[in-house]
Amino acid sequence: MNKTHSEEYINNQNQLDFTFQNLKYSIKSRNGTQEIIKGVDGIFPNSQVSAIMGSSGAGKTTLLNIITKRITKLSSNELEGQVLVNGQAYTSESFSRFANYVMQDDILTESMTVRECLTFAANMKVKGGKDKRNDLVNDIIKQLKLEKCQNTQIGGQFIKGISGGERKRTSIGFELVCDPQSIFLDEPTSGLDSFNAYILIDMLRKFAHEKKRTVVFTIHQPSSEIWNMFDRIMLMVNGKFIYQGPGGNQIQSYFSQQGFECPIFSNPADYYMSLMSQDKQINALNAPIYFKNYDEILKESVQNQINLSNKQEFILTQKFIPVYMQFYYIVMRTILIQLRSPIMFKAKLGQVVSLAVFLGLIYYQLPNGESDPYNAIDARNKNGFLFFLATGAFMESMNAATLSIPIERQVFLREENSKLYKIFPYFFGKLFVDLVADLIIPIIFCCIVYWMVGLRDNLEAFLFFNLVMIILQFTGIAAGYFEGCLFKDPNLAFGVAQLITLPLFPFSGFYKNSGDLASWISWVQYISPFNYAYQAFVRNEYEQTYFIPNPIDSENIQFSKWEATGYLCLMFLGYLILAFFFLKRSLKTLQ
Ligand SMILES: Nc1ncnc2c1ncn2[C@@H]1O[C@H](COP(=O)(O)OP(=O)(O)OP(=O)(O)O)[C@@H](O)[C@H]1O
The missing domain is CATH 3.40.50.300 (P-loop containing nucleotide triphosphate hydrolases)
Known part of the structure; x- marks a missing residue:
């Protein structure tokens, strides 16, 4: 042949x-x-x-x-x-x-442009080189008359974007770009003026007649x-x-x-x-x-x-790209979304720097006990600062992460329903970007605050302090994912996150000595990330100290600094497993 x-x-x-x-x-x-x-x-x-x-x-x-x-x-x-x-x-x-299905609601990623949305769909479902995918995207943009707005963001609640009709056409292009064998559309002309409705149906007619779809x-x-x-x-x-x-x-x-x-x-x-x-x-x-x-x-x-009717066997023309490629495109899109959200990134950076300077000034050059080893107030002040870090860093990253999953939920469900990608690359692709983006923030914070406050003057201690801060932020993100996967409403997820987390504060060992906790409730300290972070910070700071008694003993620190850090890592994994489980469970069929 x-x-x-x-x-x-x-x-x-x-x-x-x-x-x-x-x-x-x-x-x-x-x-x-x-x-x-x-x-x-x-x-x-x-x-x-x-x-x-x-x-x-x-x-x-x-x-x-x-x-x-x-x-x-x-x-x-x-x-x-x-x-x-x-x-x-x-x-x-x-x-x-x-086949592809264009539902009545146009659910698209708000911060992406029309061209980026269509390219994402083509990348996910079309096998072949970049040129072939580009040609398909160009073709769809031309056919759906989207040239004028191809580089405009979709828009939504916070971003002014394309018009309703352009949004509808983009939604249709999103499904058409992979050149399906058949296409189903629920009210494709709603929101279009009569001219654009005509153009669209004419295009679908040509698609059916010329391509035998x-x-x-x-x-x-x-x-x-x-x-x-x-x-x-x-x-x-x-x-x-x-x-x-x-x-x-x-x-x-x-x-x-x-x-x-x-x-x-x-x-x-x-x-x-x-x-x-x-x-x-x-x-x-x-x-x-x-x-x-x-x-x-x-x-x-x-x-x-x-x-x-035709009973001939047919070839499944749309192929799933390998999972690692799905992961790659999810990562690239998440980076794009983050870069387009200056409030999320720049504001976070500004917030962290100003908070670090503020804390540095409040706790400026805390005494290390050398001149007054029996001064319990000096040790208490330092412990207060370490406790503030353990809770503040965790809460800050948890709060941001809690909102991110419910906000994207509709887009995720739509794309998962269209089998654009599997849940595994989505979850880990998104997590990967969030973790990498959060890597730099705690390091900047530590560099400012560690020396201003005058924590232990030792490079190894400084590096370990950085490590705990990073793991703590990661655990906060994982906890945020867990709560975000639990509820579809961002406000509810945020509210419940505070409700679940705040009661863990007293179990950090700072507000109440862990040795003094009643036996019926003392187990809670083992599910408190603040407890492990606080123990790691305190151990790290007072391994070598002039204070008498050593706060490691007075604060009843049970674990070595590596043990405490290890348990924090386990909490990170535990939250992730729960988040993945609930995200999977939340999958529902959009109708
Ligand atoms: N999950 C559901 N629970 C209860 N009633 C439902 C459900 N789904 C559909 N219906 C009912 O089934 C009927 C048909 O709904 P459908 O959405 O298919 O109508 P339609 O012809 O598409 O209407 P429209 O043109 O207004 O969109 C309606 O009376 C609707 O209220």
């Missing part, structure tokens, strides 16, 4: 027909079972644009969600029937390898120009079809034969929508007629089309 022939063979082999038979879906609640899809059959043929229309609440989105595997069988619902592609059953995992979408109020572009129309009322077949004259003659003549010069879409509207009483009376006619006239021909 020469190249052209083999390409043609692959194309023919990859023409996908989606069929569904006797599809029923209902939701169980305390008030009983609500039937939403009522035993429908249908086909979305390849190389065609299929438009699903119907009154509000008819079940259009639900039908799409079932076909795209966003709805699965649960204890709270009943799902029956058969959904096949080229005669074969598929899972949500395999669906993402031959299956295109399916729900749509509300198409103009007559758009209406004329549909190859196949499916009209839904109350979870059942009242029409399914070609557009143009055929749909018009079908309804006019039943006495529902579309007036000349009116938009057929508006007319048929008016026939389906649930607000009109007459429609409720007509509905049984629609259903009866559908069963008598169209049901059999739909069944025949299903029987004759």
Whole structure:
């Protein structure tokens, strides 16, 4: 086979027909079972644009969600029937390898530009060189008329970004850029003006016709120009079809034969929508007629089309890139997001430097006991400073990290649902950037504060102090991840983080001597990161000291400095394992 022939063979082999038979879906609640899809059959043929229309609440989105595997069988619902592609059953995992789904909500990373968003999607799903991916991105930008805003950030609550229509088109481009074999879209024209809606549907039509792709979408109020572009129309009322077949004259003659003549010069879409509207009483009376006619006239021909549909085996064209590449692209994107958030980075740096100078001035050159070894106040002041560090450093990094996961949650869920990447590279890619970004901050802090306060004048002690600060900040980040993965609402996650952490303060050994804790509660000190950090700091500072008694004894420090640091590392790992577990558990199917 020469190249052209083999390409043609692959194309023919990859023409996908989606069929569904006797599809029923209902939701169980305390008030009983609500039937939403009522035993429908249908086909979305390849190389065609299929438009699903119907009154509000008819079940259009639900039908799409079932076909795209966003709805699965649960204890709270009943799902029956058969959904096949080229005669074969598929899972949500395999669906993402031959089809993409553009949901109604445009969930995109706010601080990325349009081009960066599309490139990210292409990097994640398109195999081949950078040039090929660049070409695909350029092509999509051109087709979706996004040239003007390609370098503008998406924007959101805090950043002024692209318009609603551009956002919608970017969302569609995000799924189209990997050139899927089929694409499903829930109301792709919502938020677009009539010109841009026309351009978009025209592009989807060319995509279906020229590339032999299956295109399916729900749509509300198409103009007559758009209406004329549909190859196949499916009209839904109350979870059942009242029409399914070609557009143009055929749909018009079908309804006019039943006495529902579309007036000349009116938009057929508006007319048929008016026939389906649930607000009109007459429609409720007509509905049984629609259903009866559908069963008598169209049901059999739909069944025949299903029987004759393409049953050829197909190639899964979209491949997952290796996990290490997923990790790489997640890391690059997270770096980009962090660099675009000056408040997060520069403010943090400014805050750390000013806090270090402030503390340095408050605790300036604390005595080391050489001139007055029995001065308990001097030792107490130093311990107070060490305790402040143990708690402050942990809380500061935990608070920032707690917010970061819930803020990104929707984007993560959308991309995970599209199987753009796996949870493992997402979690560790993001963590890696947060850890590296936080590496420099404690070092700057230590360099200022250590010498200003006048802690032990010894290089090894200084380096160990830095090490504990870094591990402490890392543990704070891991704790923040844990709390952020536990709750989807950032405010709730933040509130609960304080609630869980503050009670651990008294168990650090500073506020109350650990030897004095009542036996029923003393175990809490072993789950307090402040306890381990404080013990490591105190050991490090008073290994060589003039103070009598040595604060290591008076503060009841049980562990060696390396043991305390080791336990802190274990806490870091423990928080991470919990965070990963809860993030995995929080995965849900977006509908
Ligand atoms: N999880 C759910 N729990 C309860 N009711 C649901 C659920 N999902 C869908 N429904 C109900 O099922 C019906 C169909 O919903 P669906 O979103 O599919 O309608 P639609 O035709 O897409 O409507 P619209 O055009 O307004 O988006 C609606 O009455 C909706 O309230």
